[in-house]
Amino acid sequence: MKYKIRHITEYLYAEPVSHCYNLAHLIPRTTQRQRCLWSQVQVHPVTAASAKREDYFGNHCYHFEIQRPHEKLIIESSSEVETSAQLTANELDFSFSCQQVRERMQTSKDPELLLAREFMLDSPMIKASDELRAYAEPSFAPDRPLLSAVMELTQRIYREFDYCPEATTVATPLSEVLALKKGVCQDFAHLQIGCLRALGYAAKYVSGYIETLPPPGQEKLVGSDASHAWISVYSPGEGWIEFDPTNNCMAHEQHIITAWGRDYFDVTPLQGVIFGGGEKPVLNVSVDVARLTG
């Protein structure tokens, strides 16, 4: 599937910002099931310096510096991406068993697997805990195929947690999300990753977009799409497999990846330091994911 994506981020400041330095993760990366065909970032006001590079995780990042006073910052990222599907649901039962995977993660000398162990450790926003392990454990019987167990966990999170944007913020800790049983895609992804790591599996945070379809008979609204987040789990032999606890599914062609890392911290869409600006900047984000035909 081919998509054209337009992601506009706008900051309105209470007072002028004299200069600022930013780092953006807004350009889709290339992965096994996805190619970024073309991309472009436009910043207003004009940047004094900017550079694109690949980060530690292979994501595209974009650095820029603005040296003129401004009260409004606009970053428009456009790209064209071609995606394909990953494994389908009926293949899930053929993976290694949970027990086997746990053992291999500890003992294998396979370089790919040794590197994957990075994603078993605690990360800035995700700390494995007994509570998370206790929550996830019922789905992970030792002889059950790992991917089937992960799918069940995905379903449970989908069923047992309410999608509720008001309930949490970026800073809400996982223990609270688990207690409230409420959150947004980012919380659910962090939660599932925390569960998997607590049990001894490697899991990544994936950020990107999902194509949404308008209600039947209605036109799709411009800017109605949103950034999205889901997870990827490592299964020896099969590699990294993506699941989406917010939508109770495995990631498919409509999941477009921007970046991945240990958690949100590694792939924050826009971070930086501003000089001036006053209090409480207003943030507006608009995302369009348009399917390209032909």
Add this chain to the structure above:
Amino acid sequence: MSDSFITPPTDPAATVEFDAKLGTVKPHWRYLLDGLANLGEAGLADRQFKAYRMLRDDGATYNIYDEEAAPYRTWQLDLVPSLIDSDSWQPIEAGLLERAELFNLIFKDIYGAKQLIKQGVIPPEVIFGHPGFIRACHGLALPGEHDLILHSADLSLSANGQCCVLADRTQAPSGAGYALENRTVMTRVLPSLFRDSHVHRLAGFFQRLRTKLTNLAPSQEQPCIVLMTPGAHNETYFEHAYLANYLGFHLVQSGDLVVRNGYVWMKSLSGLKRVDVIWRRVDDWYCDPVELKGDSQLGVASLLEVARAGRVAIVNPLGSGVLENAALLRFLPDIGRALLGRDLRLNTVPTYWCGDAKEQSYVLANLSNLVIKRTYQSNSESSVWGGNLTVNEQQELAAKIKANPIYYVGQPLVDAQQIPALTAAGLENRPSILRSFAVASDSSYTLMPGGLTRFASAPEASAGFRITSQSGSHSKDTWVLASEQERKSDVDQQLARSINQADLESLPSRVVENLFWMGRYAERAEASLRYLRTVFITINGDEELSLTCRRNLLAAVTLQTGTAPGFIDCDDSLLLDPEQELLNLVANGYITGSVRANLNAMLICADNSKELLSSDMLRVVNDIHDGVSELDAILSQNAVAGPEELLDPLVTTLLALSGLVQESMIRGVGWRFLEIGRRLERTIQTSQLIQGLVVPEMPEADQSVAIQSLLLSHEVLISYRRLYGARMGVQSSLDLLMLDMSNPRSLSFQLEKLQEHLQALPRQHDTRHELPAEQRAALDASMQIKMTTLTALSARENGRRQQLEKTLSRLNQLLDSVSNFMSDKYFDHREPSQQLVRSVWENRE
């Protein structure tokens, strides 16, 4: 600075260099110990005291974090150096050079190909789980073969040439400057003993260091190299200023640097100056709020991205903290074989990593016999010797280890070398460790021949203690003995040169701002001290003062110190018994405007512009420091007889400082700013006192007392009497204090000097001839005084001398403008910054 645990040797014979009881000593110690013995007890004590004075005069301090009262501690140097003969040194040197090479390769691998992980040499968790591993630093590289430019190690030596490395320091190793200062003091205190001992010189090491830093510069023409310090509160700030001066680098703080257009710049008086190389003493995570610790105030926004683009070289490279990982030591022999293809020359302290199940069981079973360290130094949890813990504490520790095993290692105690130190009881053995310093140069490393030796200050009977500068251990110079005399090279001369005149123009703005305020605070403190002293003398004098007279004198104190309401409109009881209040204004640092508060502010400014002060000035600054500490005694002495006498030493010290500003400071821009601050403040202080003592309505007799106090506090009473006799005339006093150009305390004199200095400041190139704003204001101020007449000034209208009041008030306004114009034009105005979005930052557990 260090976190190493040691123990006295289990087999004393093996590591003792000297035995007082048996009278035995290793041969290479003989010459030194005989030489020291020849000095006699008194001679030694005398030299030790001289050494102490020199260190204190150089401002050599080590700041102890938890001591609020006296955070600055004079660096402790023992007169008996640590001796290492050349046969013993050779294997140590070879081993340390190999170790530096190895750590360089580990650094490159961790931030590059990760072969050590992929080949299973080190478990992934050792690196991936270490908070010093900074993913944003992946792929950073410096030009040349080495990324790790400096490597330091703490090691314990033993007599049989075996030594054992306890820990490595790779982020911003400290101590080289203290080693240099120790050497400088030793060569002055024991010159002949030093000369005849054939000691390897240190200058060559610093020469290599400077060459290496210079070669790292992206632009090779006159590269700008800066030493970035966290600031004057840092524990090793002395060393930062000392090394910057010695090597001729600018000493900068976070706010002095800024990224613009993809490069790093230093904000200097002459505008922005591009920076090529940053020798940083700021820890990794604090260096860049954009990509690293978001709320850091010690870094430079976007620094990492500039380094990544190769437009600035940072030494040591960001991310090198991962090498200070105690768990790496566990795998070092294997890493050595993997990367160098051989067994390492130097031993490393045996290390058990709790991330490994078997080793974890061993550590838990042997808690009482191991030092337990975190793999990453953390302020919240320091290393402990298990033997010192109670059963409960051991259980708590075991629980922590089990919860996060990959963060802990266990290490046995290491036998430390015993070397003689000078104590009250004569020479006694003390366990010691050595910090070494290696710098990359061309294709290899160069090791400082010597290093910083530290030893425990008390003879330790029990095992399991540590030597750290934070815990107050003492230091020694380290003499590596050459087989023959080394020739003194030109290197020593070259290095001794300080910043040249051209560089003075490009001083960081922060430094000149601090000098300006240092001048102002010093003058403010001096003026208050003088007047307070005068008031004490007057109210305690023979003459009975009327209540109104007291009111006038004391209200002027309030006016001058800016501590209203104070004595203004106060109860009569306070006027009759003002002593305690006056003492408060001297010694209570919590009152803004008190002498102590002003002196404290002055000392902070001095600390922040240390690199421009001559050594004589630093000595006087130290004296002021001591004087301030003694103020507590003044405050506690209730109703002490003659408090004015207690103030004399401080006045004298402040006078010495202003004398040295004239006599020993290079006439660069920095000096101009200090002078401008002084002249400005003196004008303000004098005019405020005239305002308080001459303007208000008062009876003739009181006026006479007021004028006498005014003249006395300005040191012109005697000249006045010589000129005008005993009658205290208003006009003649105003003439002397305001108009007389031959009186160095008169307003006209200050304004004349102020204008001179302002004119000498660097100007932007401009073809027009209008005067800069600050010069116009100063000229206007000068005209206010020049265009008055004594008759007008002394005339009273409705009781008050209104013309005088008007003139003084206008004068003060104009001086405020001068100060503001200066500040706008020359000083840096750092805007507060904030994070765009971020509520967490990389966890440093």
